Amino acid sequence: MKFIKMVKLSMKEIDLAKEWLKRAKSNLEKAKIKVKTKEILYEDLCFDCQQSAEKSFKALLVYLNTPFPKTHSINLLIELIASQKINIPDAIKESVILTDYAVDTRYPGDYKAINKEEYKISLKLAINVYEWVKRIINQEK
DSSP: OOOSSSOOOOHHHHHHHHHHHHHHHHHHHHOOOOOOOSSHHHHHHHHHHHHHHHHHHHHHHTTTOOOOOOOOOOHHHHHHHHHTTTOOHHHHHHHGGGHHHHHHGSSTTOOOOOOOHHHHHHHHHHHHHEEEEHHHHHHOO
């Protein structure tokens, strides 16, 4: 299934998109770590979920040859992708809630503790985004 109309990309751009996706996968794998001790916080795992989604979206923007600013805003990244006439499924759009984990949960005292259910939702969203972007980038040309 074709997701997008391809523009001719150089190997450098394709490699850069894949590098962004590789970094997204690294964050996703860290996010999948099971909490076995009180020293591993759900907040930190949710941060990795956010980072995975953010880097996945940035991989897609590189692939689409679409410039993007330095940002942690999932909403802005989705808007940039949508501006390229990409149909973004609702399940992917739901990932905008991950933006809160980019900064807010990294500073003690600025947030309420994250629970296991919130973590599970965040992980599912991050996995969905990563897999969706990966399918697009790895599609047949």
